[in-house]
Amino acid sequence: MxxxxxxxxxxxxxxxxxxxxxxxxxxxxxxxxxxxxxxxxxxxxxxxxxxxxxxxxxxxxxxxxxxxxxxxxxxxxxxxxxxxxxxxxxxxxxxxxxxxxxxxxxxxxxxxxxxxxxxxxxxxxxxxxxxxxxxxxxxxxxxxxxxxxxxxxxxxxxxxxxxxxxxxxxxxxxxxxxxxxxxxxxxxxxxxxxxxxxxxxxxxxxxxxxxxxxxxxxxxxxxxSFSPVRAISVVGLGLGLIAVLYGFYIIGLRLMSPDEPQGWTTLMVVVLFVSAFQMVALGVIGEYVWRGLDAARNRxxxxxxxxxxxxxxxxxxxxxxxxxx
Missing domain, CATH: 3.90.550.10 (Spore Coat Polysaccharide Biosynthesis Protein SpsA; Chain A)
Known part of the structure; x- marks a missing residue:
């Protein structure tokens, strides 16, 4: 039965x-x-x-x-x-x-x-x-x-x-x-x-x-899913590429216009954007780390x-x- x-x-x-x-x-x-x-x-x-x-x-x-x-x-x-x-x-x-x-x-x-x-x-x-x-x-x-x-x-x-x-x-x-x-x-x-x-x-x-x-x-x-970690990698690579291109732009600008003043606004935007991404990335990685700790406790x-x-x-x-x- x-x-x-x-x-x-x-x-x-x-x-x-x-x-x-x-x-x-x-x-x-x-x-x-x-x-x-x-x-x-x-x-x-x-x-x-x-x-x-x-x-x-x-x-x-x-x-x-x-x-x-x-x-x-x-x-x-x-x-x-x-x-x-x-x-x-x-x-x-x-x-x-x-x-x-x-x-x-x-x-x-x-x-x-x-x-x-x-x-x-x-x-x-x-x-x-x-x-x-x-x-x-x-x-x-x-x-x-x-x-x-x-x-x-x-x-x-x-x-x-x-x-x-x-x-x-x-x-x-x-x-x-x-x-x-x-x-x-x-x-x-x-x-x-x-x-x-x-x-x-x-x-x-x-x-x-x-x-x-x-x-x-x-x-x-x-x-x-490993999508969150993969997303961090993709965004990180994208930001790296943008940073390289922006670096070439700054070098070229300096060579062509030695007296050109450095843009404070642009610098702050870049710093704030990259910092925000880093905090989000640390948060996602922290979620994985916390879950590993919770599993290790075996409560x-x-x-x-x-x-x-x-x-x-x-x-x-x-x-x-x-x-x-």
């Missing part, structure tokens, strides 16, 4: 969880009868009543819900890794707690997995969001496809079903400051892409801030405060605590 683990990272989702979990339980009727389903709910250090909502869901489905409570907020990708480490299924699916992705799509994903496909991606063909949010998301995925991984689907994705083998490879890599979903594609497994329209969030407010989006963009570019991606497991309606649950890599 194949077992499907549904991993749901949660962060300030107390209002979403009752609705989302009801939809997930109702969606089980669409699965083949021989498929076993477990839920791995990860609380990413929420400061509201998310944990209480998750424990209530666990009481509604005893024996099938594992609640992983993290000690602090570590970001959605690290929270997903924690969920992957605690999942026991033959295949796993990641879905957000805000119900913007259709749970019914899991049925098609599972069909592909049973045909031998180890990675099935639900990518956003379009999204119901409008305005700046949609424009920035489209720009992000456009740049990533051009600068980092050319084989990623258009529109972006964070709704995937994958085999346990893929899970073990991702956990073995212990990547930090990276893009978890792009990492699955980087592994090289052939994947099937299922387009869908991402729904507008109906409950609660998104915690996916502009600062987090910028960090994700920087992490994704630096993890899967855990997350710290598990408690793992709540309710074996039956009469049991109070078994709790495990500790830090895990």
């Amino acid at each position: 194949p077992k499907l683990s549904i991993i749901v990272p949660c962060y300030y989702n107390e209002a979403n969880i009752p609705v989302t979990t009801q939809e997930l339980l109702a969606n089980e009727a669409r699965f083949p009868a021989d498929v076993e389903v477990e839920y791995v709910m990860v609380d990413d250090g929420s400061g509201d009543n998310t944990m209480q909502a998750l424990l209530e869901f666990q009481r509604r489905a005893p024996g099938r819900v594992r609640v992983v409570e993290l000690a602090g907020n570590v970001g959605s990708y690290n929270a997903i890794v924690a969920g992957m480490a605690h999942a026991t299924g033959d295949c796993m699916v990641i879905i957000t707690a805000d119900l913007q992705d259709p749970p019914e799509l899991m049925v098609r994903m599972l069909e592909y997995w049973r045909q031998g496909i180890k990675l099935v991606i639900g990518n956003r063909q379009d999204r119901e969001e409008t305005g700046l949010q949609k424009a920035t998301a489209n720009l992000f995925h456009f740049l990533m496809k051009r600068l980092a991984l050319r084989n990623i689907p258009d529109g972006g994705f964070d709704y995937v079903l994958f085999d346990r083998q893929v899970c073990e490879e991702v956990l073995r890599l212990k990547e930090r400051n990276s893009n978890l979903f792009y990492l699955m594609i980087w592994l090289g497994y052939a994947y099937v892409n299922i387009p869908y329209v991402r729904q507008k969030r109906k409950i609660g407010k998104s915690r996916w801030t502009l600062q987090k989006k910028i960090k994700l963009f920087i992490d994704s570019i630096l993890s899967f 855990p991606l997350y710290v598990v405060k408690q793992v709540h497991e309710l074996k039956s309606s009469r049991e109070s649950g078994r709790v495990q605590a500790g830090a895990e890599l």
Whole structure:
């Protein structure tokens, strides 16, 4: 009997969880009868009543819900890794707690997995969001496809079903400051892409801030592309060529007009421009150096405060605590 683990990272989702979990339980009727389903709910250090909502869901489905409570907020990708480490299924699916992705799509994903496909991606063909949010998301995925991984689907994705083998490879890599979903594609497994329209969030407010989006963009570019370093080299060579030509111009000007005064404005423009480029170059190189330092520290991606497991309606649950890599 194949077992499907549904991993749901949660962060300030107390209002979403009752609705989302009801939809997930109702969606089980669409699965083949021989498929076993477990839920791995990860609380990413929420400061509201998310944990209480998750424990209530666990009481509604005893024996099938594992609640992983993290000690602090570590970001959605690290929270997903924690969920992957605690999942026991033959295949796993990641879905957000805000119900913007259709749970019914899991049925098609599972069909592909049973045909031998180890990675099935639900990518956003379009999204119901409008305005700046949609424009920035489209720009992000456009740049990533051009600068980092050319084989990623258009529109972006964070709704995937994958085999346990893929899970073990991702956990073995212990990547930090990276893009978890792009990492699955980087592994090289052939994947099937299922387009869908991402729904507008109906409950609660998104915690996916502009600062987090910028960090994700920087992490994704630096993890899967050498374009920033290559850009520094190209601009540096261009500036070097301009400097040589400008040097010949100054020498020629001096030879033809010995009394010609030196241009202070031109000199300051050149100095400021070159200095600005040097600062940008140091910043890009510093990002790579910092990531190397962060990897060398080998600190855990997350710290598990408690793992709540309710074996039956009469049991109070078994709790495990500790830090895990």
